[in-house]
Amino acid sequence: MSVEYRRVRVSSALSRSGLYDLDYAYNPYAGCAHGCLYCYARAFTRYRDAAEHWGRVVYIKENAPEVLEREVRAARRGVVGVSTITDPYQPVEEGERLTRRGLEVLLGAGFRVSIQTKSDLVLRDLDLLSRYRHLVDVGLTITTMSRGVAELMEPGAPPPEARAAALERLSGEGIETWVFLGPILRGVNDSRESIRAVAEVAQRAGARLYFDYFRMKPGLGRAMGAILARHPQALDTSWAWRSRVAKLVERVCSELGLECHPPRAPSRAGGGDLTRFF
Template sequence: MVVEYCRTRVKSALSRSGLPDLDYALNPYVGCAHGCLYCYARGYTRIAEIVERWGRLVYVKENLLDVLRQEVRKLKPGVVGVSTITDPYQPIEATEELTRRAVQILLKGGFKVSIQTKSPLVLRDLDILLEYARSVDVGFTIITMDEGVSSILEPGAPPPRARAEALTRISRTGVRTWLFYGPVIPGINDGVEHFGEVLRPLHRDVDLVLIDRLRITPEVRRSLGQALANSERVLKIAVSRDWWSKTVKSFENLCSELGVRCIPSIAEPEKGVRSLADYSPGTIK
């Protein structure tokens, strides 16, 4: 997939999350080259062209670090989610290093950082993460170990095996790590055997598993409609309470067998809210 990159300027770097878990959110890029078909972050992106060309157009916030330095001096330190509506370690980060430098500014400024990514590129920044290990956690999103399925649903993202290996490497350095298993899509990854393929090899390396359901925004409906032969049936099951409660029950049983804390989403599938407030009970902090 060819991705076009543009530069943009911003007036603010940190946004208030208003959530008990995350005080602020920081998104170094607008749009995401991972281009996941199930991504509902598109619904939070104000630039129509990026929404239309999701995964193929990304804006780089060129003055982000200058703005962030000023904000860090003025704002009360808290926990910053990096990122919430884009992957902070998408390919352009390898050369831009916006996330790396932003994380460094935040940690030096006394903020805590909670990273969520699909990319082993985060390993590049282990030097910083280790220096501030008590103020950092890193979550990896893995929804399947099937590389064929991943290449269709997450066409621009690194292979799941590379994510799992990166998670293990980070965990073994002492930095806290967690797994985000979501979205759970009926017929794709809702069997406990699918969940087990991801969790079993990683269960000693994660403090927590967050389980998310499919959020059905108009863009997600359109993308999955193009990719899945039976998308109408999949989307119908995805809104079923009965299906979700049975799925969660079987996943919770496996987590309990493996001794891993597990927090399933309680959000409604047609509300595209992406936050840890959607998980109950408890938080990762």
């Protein structure tokens, strides 16, 4: 899938976060070339064409690190999510390095940083993350260990085994890590085998596991057409199903001796049912 990149200059780079356990967010890109079909970050992106053509239009906020540098001088220290509505290590980061430069600013200024990504490109910054390991945690989103299912749901993202290897490498460097298993979709990645395969990755790396169910947002039904064609029940997130999945995940974690965190209500500032994860 070809991606159109657009350069913009911004006047703000450090935004307040309403998400659980985050004070701020740094999103150096708008839109995401990983193009996950279930992604609801599109509903929170102010660039309309990036939202409408999710995965095919990405904005590069080219002066974000400089603006960030200015902003952190006046900001109270806190935890910064990198990122919350885009993947900070999507392919364009390899050349642009806006995530890397933002991390240098934030960590150098004593902010704590919580990174979430689907990409092993995060390993490029191992030197920096290791140096500031006391201020960093890194989460890898792994929805499934099946390459075929991942390609269906997350067509532009690195394969699950690359994410698993990145997680192990980060943990091996003494960096705090976690796995986000989500969204769990009915009939797609909710089987015991699927959940256990992801949980085993977390166990091997000594990471904790968070999980969450799919959350419907406006427009997602259309975006998820390719998933629904194969799994027509995927949007059905009844209470009974959620309860069954929660018990299943918790049982698997208990068998593996894994620290497990169920979905949590976020929002110190009105984030509704939006978790920091997507």
